[in-house]
Amino acid sequence: MKIKKNVATSENGFIFNPATGDSFTSNSIGSEIIEAMKRGESEQEIKSAIMEKYEVSAEQLNRDWEDWILQLKEANLLEA
Amino acid sequence: MSSATGTSMTIAVTGLNANDNPGPGVAVARALKEAFGTSIKIIGLAYEALEPGIYMKSIIDCTYQVPYAADGSAALLKRLLEINEQERLNLIIPNFDAELLNFIKIGPELRLAGIETFLPDAENLAQRDKLNLNNFGALNGFDIPESRQVRDINDLWAAAEALNYPLVIKGRFYEADIVYTFDAAQKAFYRLSSKWGLPVIAQEFINGNEINVAGLGDGKGNLISAIPMRKLYITDKGKAWAGVTIEDADLVVLAERFATATKWKGGFELEIIKSKESRFYIIEINPRFPAWVYLTAVAGQNQPAALVKMSMGEYVAPLTEYAAGKMFVRYSWDGIVDIADFQQFSAFGKI
Numbered sequence: 001m002k003i004k005k006n007v008a009t010s011e012n013g014f015i016f017n018p019a020t021g022d023s024f025t026s027n028s029i030g031s032e033i034i035e036a037m038k039r040g041e042s043e044q045e046i047k048s049a050i051m052e053k054y055e056v057s058a059e060q061l062n063r064d065w066e067d068w069i070l071q072l073k074e075a076n077l078l079e080a
Numbered sequence: 081m082s083s084a085t086g087t088s089m090t091i092a093v094t095g096l097n098a099n100d101n102p103g104p105g106v107a108v109a110r111a112l113k114e115a116f117g118t119s120i121k122i123i124g125l126a127y128e129a130l131e132p133g134i135y136m137k138s139i140i141d142c143t144y145q146v147p148y149a150a151d152g153s154a155a156l157l158k159r160l161l162e163i164n165e166q167e168r169l170n171l172i173i174p175n176f177d178a179e180l181l182n183f184i185k186i187g188p189e190l191r192l193a194g195i196e197t198f199l200p201d202a203e204n205l206a207q208r209d210k211l212n213l214n215n216f217g218a219l220n221g222f223d224i225p226e227s228r229q230v231r232d233i234n235d236l237w238a239a240a241e242a243l244n245y246p247l248v249i250k251g252r253f254y255e256a257d258i259v260y261t262f263d264a265a266q267k268a269f270y271r272l273s274s275k276w277g278l279p280v281i282a283q284e285f286i287n288g289n290e291i292n293v294a295g296l297g298d299g300k301g302n303l304i305s306a307i308p309m310r311k312l313y314i315t316d317k318g319k320a321w322a323g324v325t326i327e328d329a330d331l332v333v334l335a336e337r338f339a340t341a342t343k344w345k346g347g348f349e350l351e352i353i354k355s356k357e358s359r360f361y362i363i364e365i366n367p368r369f370p371a372w373v374y375l376t377a378v379a380g381q382n383q384p385a386a387l388v389k390m391s392m393g394e395y396v397a398p399l400t401e402y403a404a405g406k407m408f409v410r411y412s413w414d415g416i417v418d419i420a421d422f423q424q425f426s427a428f429g430k431i
Contacts, residue, residue, distance in 0.1 A: 006327060008405065018327040018404035020289070021310030 001069060002079040003037040017077055024075055029054070033068065034077075089116070090167050091388065092123040092160075095175030095371075096133025096140065101254070101317050102371040102410075104175040106133040108384045109140055111377040115385035123167055129426045135417045142167070145429035153182040157189055164193055171196045171391050173384065175368050178253055180205055198346045198391040200299075200367060207342060208365035210250060210281050216365075220341040222334075223361045225353075227283035236269050237262070239282035248283040248363075251276035256318055258285060283363065288355040290314065291326070294370050295335040296383045298390060299345030305381040305399045306335035309372060312407070320372060320410075325379045327404035334360055347373070347383060372408055379406045 008016040013031040015024040026034070029050070036046045047061055056064075072078050091112060095103025109122045124143030126134050134143040144163045147155040156179075163169065172195055174183045183190075184205065187197050207216050210227075217224030225248075228239040240247055240262055249268035250256040253276045257268035265282075272280050289310060296305040308331040313322035335350060347369035353361045369383060376383040381399040389396050425431040 006404075016405055021291075021312065021324045021326040 001037075001043060002040075003034060003072065003077055004079055005038070007034065007038070007077055009034045009038075015075075015077070017075070020076060022075065030068070088119060088121065089170045089388075089392075090121045090123060092125050092163070092167075092169050092172040093140075093175060094125045094127075094146070094173075094179060095368075096124045096126050096131040096136075096143065097128075098132040098136070098371075100315060100412075101319055103131075103133075104369045104371045104373055106136060106139060107371055107374040108173055108175060108369055109133070110374050111382050111384040112388065113139055114377055115382050116388075121167075123163070123169065125163075125172070126425075129422060132415060134425060134431060135415050135421060143425065143431050145425065149176070149179040149182055153185040156182050157186040160186075160190065160195070161193055164195060169195045171198070171388060173197075173369075173387065174199070177367060180367055196391045198299075198387050200342070200345050204342050204344060205367055208348075208367060210252070210364065211279065213362070213365065217362065220337070222337070223359055225284040225286050225361050225363060227281050229279040230269060230282050231279045233266065233269070235279075236265055236282065240265055243282060243284045246285040248285050250281040250283055252279065252281075256283075286353040286355055286361045286363070288353040288361075290320075291328075291331065291352045291354055291360075292320065292323075292370060292372075293331050293335045293350040293352065294373055294376050294383060295339065295344075295348045295350065296386055297339035297342070297344030297346065297348065298396070299343055301340045301343045302398060303332075303336040303339035304386055304390070304396055305376065305383050306332045307376045307379050307381055307383070307402055308332070309375060313409075322407065322409045323372060323375070324407045325375060325402065325404050331360070334362075338365070347387060375406060375408045376402075378408075379403050 006018050009031050013026045013028055015026060033046055093105040093108050095105030097103040098106040112120055121141045124133055124140040125146045126143050127148055133140050146159050174180055183197060184199050184202050190197060214224050214227055230236045230239055245260050246258050247265060248256050248258055249265055251272040255272060259265045259268050269280050291308055291310050293306050293308045298304050308326050308328050309323040310326045311320040311323050315321050349366040349370040350362055351364040353363055373383055379402040381402050386396050421431055
């Protein structure tokens with residue numbers, strides 16, 4: 001599950017896909033996750049970091065993660 | 081720049097109609113002013129007294145009225161030679177599709193008078209014409225939506241049967257309507273044929289993202305520049321009112337294939353639909369810079385400036401780097417003009 005390398009993000013959650021010209025906004029956690037994905041961190045590493053930083057159950061995080069990946073796919077931001 | 085452009089240079093441009101269906105002249109002049117500053121003088125060539133560029137004095141130094149394309153190439157040549165006596169033109173960059181053939185025809189006489197042009201030949205111009213686009217695509221391996229020439233209602237009926245709805249009805253030179261019924265197709269046919277003449281073109285509708293590529297060919301088969309732009313806001317006339325440069329190597333390769341296949345000389349624009357299956361359909365090829373060509377300068381490849389250098393005999397290596405994510409957002413602005421300026425241009429054909 002790799003995010004496209006050239007996807008540009010900003011701290012305030014703005015996401016730009018230079019291959020298509022599409023732009024999106026996410027919240028700050030979304031932006032953090034994209035940055036981590038761009039650094040090549042695994043799903044497990046990212047989830048662990050979120051659980052350390054925020055108060056969230058593993059079950060809730062897994063549900064949100066699935067939803068998140070679905071959104072990235074729909075937005076054409078993941079490598080094929 | 082070479083000595084020719086290091087010193088003062090005078091360049092004429094047409095297409096000063098910076099309105100809601102804009103010609104590229106003001107954008108071309110702006111890109112040239114940015115590249116060459118005060119070392120160039122921009123002469124506007126206008127057909128009508130209300131072309132906004134005439135009054136944009138920070139970009140267009142001086143404007144002359146020229147005869148309409150329908151008056152023919154001899155009338156155009158006569159007028160340009162008169163203007164040349166006043167201005168000593170080095171180069172003309174025409175920016176309207178409908179005038180290009182006249183400029184191509186008089187190219188040798190202009191050159192004798194010391195005026196360069198940097199244009200495709202008449203054969204190239206005809207190849208990419210809307211009427212010939214399907215043949216061009218078939219010969220050169222480009223995906224082109226199927227289209228039919230429509231001269232009467234029987235043709236229109238047959239085209240609609242063959243191509244289905246939605247259907248794109250296009251004017252001979254400009255404008256297009258997307259229609260969903262035969263009634264709407266008829267209305268579009270009558271409107272567009274009365275405005276732009278026959279034939280009208282019925283084209284298969286392709287669903288997808290509208291992407292344009294501004295390009296520049298050196299006339300020897302090399303692509304000098306290509307900047308892809310995704311339309312972000314489209315007016316009811318189908319014109320991009322906002323757009324963003326995008327990074328897509330396949331689009332640059334497509335532009336390269338076009339420049340190589342045609343040995344295209346000068347600016348061009350590929351209008352493309354990227355389908356859901358990521359196929360690129362060329363819906364139109366414009367034989368000149370687009371109205372958004374200033375974006376090429378901002379993205380790092382100043383196409384008008386590169387054309388000027390090549391027209392002066394300078395070698396320009398293909399430009400390969402550009403910035404994705406550069407946007408343009410057009411806006412309306414009320415330029416204030418003294419009626420005396422309008423009267424001066426209307427009465428004397430010069431301001």
